[in-house]
Amino acid sequence: MFILFTSGLLTAQTWRSATAPPSGDNRGMTRWSIAKRFFIGQLSFILLLAIVGSVALVIDAADRIDRETRERMLTLSTSVALNPFVIDAVQTAHPSELLQPYAESLMDAANADFITIMDTHRIRYTHRNRDMIGGRFEGNITPALHGQAFTEIHNGSLGPTVRGIVPITSSDGTVIAIVSSGVTVSNVNLAVNARLPLVAAVAATLILVGALISLGLSRYLRRVTYGRGPEQISQMYAFYDAVLHSIGEGMLLVNPQGELVLYNTQAAELLGLPPMKPEAPPLPLRTADLPAELGELLAGGTSVDSEVVLTPSRVLLVTQRPARASGTGGRAASLGTVAIIRDRTDMQRLSGELDSMHTLADALRSQTHEHSNRLHTIVTLIELGRGDEALRFATHEVEQGQILTDRVVNAVGEPALSALLVGKTAQASERGVSLIIVSDGVVPPHGISAHDAVTIMGNLIDNALDAAARTVEEGAETHTPEERWVEVVLISTATELTISVLDSGLGLQGLRPEELWARGFSTKQDAGQGRGIGLALVRQTARSIGGTITVEDSEETVAGARFTVTVPFHAANRPSDQDEAR
Structure with a gap:
C-alpha cells in the first residue's frame, strides 16, 4: 500500500511539473510533442487506475474477510450453544471443570482466539487465560x-476482537448462559x-501492460x-492554409x-469545383466534374512538367509530382500526388496575337526588302531616261498591293482580322x-x-500553309505556286460567321x-514543345463561344483538308457606345 501510494504521489508531482505554466526559458509542456504528452497522460492514468483499483481490492478483501470472520464466529458460538453437553x-x-477442557480443545480445532462461556451475570466459565475464569465478561x-x-x-x-455472541437456552427457552467466540483483529489483518x-x-x-501499450501508441x-506538439501543428496548419489559398496557382x-483530398480556391475556380470544406470527405475523381484529360492525368499519378490541358474555356499547364512522407529506414510512404495548375489562357491568346504580329513584321520586312529592289529599279529606269516605263512599273506595284489591301479591308471590318x-x-507568298x-x-x-x-x-x-508547303518536301508533284494554294472563305450573315480554310x-x-482534336497531336516532323495545340485551341475557342467545327x-474536297468553323455573332461582342465613339 505504501509503495502504491508513493507511486501515486510521484505521478501527481510529475504531472504538475509537466503542466506548469511557462516561466523564463522553460516553456514546459508547450514544447512537448503530442506523443510525449499522450504517453505521460496515459501512464499517469494507468498508475492512478492501478492505485484506485488496488485500494478498492484491499478494501473489498478486508470487508469480505471481516464478514466471513463474523459469520464463522457466529456459527461457532451457535454450535456451542446448541451442544447438549454445554x-x-x-x-x-461447577461448570468450569467440565467446560474449560472442552473450550480449549475447540479453540484449537476451530482456530479461534477465545471461546468464553458465561452465566447471565457475565461470570466467565471458560477463557483462553485460565486466570481470567471467574471474572466478568x-x-x-x-x-x-x-x-x-x-x-x-x-x-x-x-x-480488539471480532465476536459472535449467542444465548444458551434450556428446553423451555429460558436463557441460562451465554457463549462468545472470537478472533483478534490483528489476526484478521x-x-x-x-x-x-x-x-x-x-x-x-496492469501498469506494465498499460505502459507497453502507451509506449506503442506514443511511438505511432x-x-x-x-x-511535433499540438501548438506546432496548429501553427503549421494556419500557415499552410494561408499559403494554400493565397498563391495564384x-x-x-x-x-x-x-480521391481529391485537398485543393485550394484557385484550383476550384479554374476547374469549376465546389469550394473545399475542411470537414468534407474526399472527392472521388470519377465523380468530380473534371476535363477527361485532366482526370486521366490525375488518376495516373505520373510525373509531368508543364503539361498542357484544355478545358472548355481555359488552357491550363499542369505539373504533377508524387507526394511522399519520410519514413524510418530511408523508406518513404506514398501519400498520393500533388498537382500544380497554372492558367495559360490569356498567355496563349497573347501568344497567338504575338505570332500574328511576327507574321506582319516578317511581311513588312519582306516587303521592305522587295520595295528597296523595286525602288532601285525605278531609279535606274529614270536615270536611263525611261520615265514612262518607271511610272508604269511603280503604278502597277502600287495598284497590286492596294487591290489586295482594299479587298481584305472591305470584306473584313475587324482590324485585327484584316491585318492577320x-x-x-x-x-x-x-x-x-x-x-x-x-x-x-462583310465581317462587322x-x-x-x-x-x-x-x-x-x-x-x-x-496549318493549311504548312500542309500546302509540305507537298514539296514529301515528294508530291505539286511544285509551282499556282498548284500550292490555300483558300480562305469568309461567309458573314446577320447572325453568324463561317470560316472555311481549304489547302x-x-x-x-x-x-x-x-x-x-487531341492536344499534342501534330503531323509535323519537328513537333516538339508547343506543337500539337493549334487545332485543339481552335476547337476549344469555337466551342467556348457557341460555335462548331467540322x-x-x-x-470530299478533291484537294486537301477543309476545316470549317461557324461562330455566332454575340451581342456581348458588339462594340459598346464608348467603343463606337472612339
Missing part, C-alpha cells in the same frame, strides 16, 4: 439476554495482508506527427485511392503558296472577339477527325 454443563454446580450481552444472536467488535482483555501480494501483482501487471503518434492533392489576313498573304481569300458579306467590327478570331483563323491558316495538301492521310478530307 447445556447440561452450565446447569451443574467485557462486552455487550444485552441482545443475547433477550434471546438474540449477534456479532460485534470490542476491545476486551485480548485486545493478517488474513487481509495475505491478499496484498495478489493485489500488488495485479496492479503491477511520434511517427505520424513527426514529433491551383493546387490539388490526390490520395493513392484516386494581309500578313498571312505576304507570308504565303514567301513560302511559295498562293493564299486565296473569298468573302461573302466587333462581331466576333479579336482574340477568338485571331486564334481560330491564325491556327487554321498556319492543296495531302489531306488527313487516313487519320480520324477525333485524332486531330473537317472534310480529300475524298
Whole structure:
C-alpha cells in the first residue's frame, strides 16, 4: 500500500511539473510533442487506475474477510450453544471443570482466539487465560439476554476482537448462559495482508501492460506527427492554409485511392469545383466534374512538367509530382500526388496575337526588302531616261498591293482580322503558296472577339500553309505556286460567321477527325514543345463561344483538308457606345 501510494504521489508531482505554466526559458509542456504528452497522460492514468483499483481490492478483501470472520464466529458460538453437553454443563454446580477442557480443545480445532462461556451475570466459565475464569465478561450481552444472536467488535482483555455472541437456552427457552467466540483483529489483518501480494501483482501487471501499450501508441503518434506538439501543428496548419489559398496557382492533392483530398480556391475556380470544406470527405475523381484529360492525368499519378490541358474555356499547364512522407529506414510512404495548375489562357491568346504580329513584321520586312529592289529599279529606269516605263512599273506595284489591301479591308471590318489576313498573304507568298481569300458579306467590327478570331483563323491558316508547303518536301508533284494554294472563305450573315480554310495538301492521310482534336497531336516532323495545340485551341475557342467545327478530307474536297468553323455573332461582342465613339 505504501509503495502504491508513493507511486501515486510521484505521478501527481510529475504531472504538475509537466503542466506548469511557462516561466523564463522553460516553456514546459508547450514544447512537448503530442506523443510525449499522450504517453505521460496515459501512464499517469494507468498508475492512478492501478492505485484506485488496488485500494478498492484491499478494501473489498478486508470487508469480505471481516464478514466471513463474523459469520464463522457466529456459527461457532451457535454450535456451542446448541451442544447438549454445554447445556447440561452450565446447569451443574461447577461448570468450569467440565467446560474449560472442552473450550480449549475447540479453540484449537476451530482456530479461534477465545471461546468464553458465561452465566447471565457475565461470570466467565471458560477463557483462553485460565486466570481470567471467574471474572466478568467485557462486552455487550444485552441482545443475547433477550434471546438474540449477534456479532460485534470490542476491545476486551485480548485486545480488539471480532465476536459472535449467542444465548444458551434450556428446553423451555429460558436463557441460562451465554457463549462468545472470537478472533483478534490483528489476526484478521493478517488474513487481509495475505491478499496484498495478489493485489500488488495485479496492479503491477496492469501498469506494465498499460505502459507497453502507451509506449506503442506514443511511438505511432511520434511517427505520424513527426514529433511535433499540438501548438506546432496548429501553427503549421494556419500557415499552410494561408499559403494554400493565397498563391495564384491551383493546387490539388490526390490520395493513392484516386480521391481529391485537398485543393485550394484557385484550383476550384479554374476547374469549376465546389469550394473545399475542411470537414468534407474526399472527392472521388470519377465523380468530380473534371476535363477527361485532366482526370486521366490525375488518376495516373505520373510525373509531368508543364503539361498542357484544355478545358472548355481555359488552357491550363499542369505539373504533377508524387507526394511522399519520410519514413524510418530511408523508406518513404506514398501519400498520393500533388498537382500544380497554372492558367495559360490569356498567355496563349497573347501568344497567338504575338505570332500574328511576327507574321506582319516578317511581311513588312519582306516587303521592305522587295520595295528597296523595286525602288532601285525605278531609279535606274529614270536615270536611263525611261520615265514612262518607271511610272508604269511603280503604278502597277502600287495598284497590286492596294487591290489586295482594299479587298481584305472591305470584306473584313475587324482590324485585327484584316491585318492577320494581309500578313498571312505576304507570308504565303514567301513560302511559295498562293493564299486565296473569298468573302461573302462583310465581317462587322466587333462581331466576333479579336482574340477568338485571331486564334481560330491564325491556327487554321498556319496549318493549311504548312500542309500546302509540305507537298514539296514529301515528294508530291505539286511544285509551282499556282498548284500550292490555300483558300480562305469568309461567309458573314446577320447572325453568324463561317470560316472555311481549304489547302492543296495531302489531306488527313487516313487519320480520324477525333485524332486531330487531341492536344499534342501534330503531323509535323519537328513537333516538339508547343506543337500539337493549334487545332485543339481552335476547337476549344469555337466551342467556348457557341460555335462548331467540322473537317472534310480529300475524298470530299478533291484537294486537301477543309476545316470549317461557324461562330455566332454575340451581342456581348458588339462594340459598346464608348467603343463606337472612339
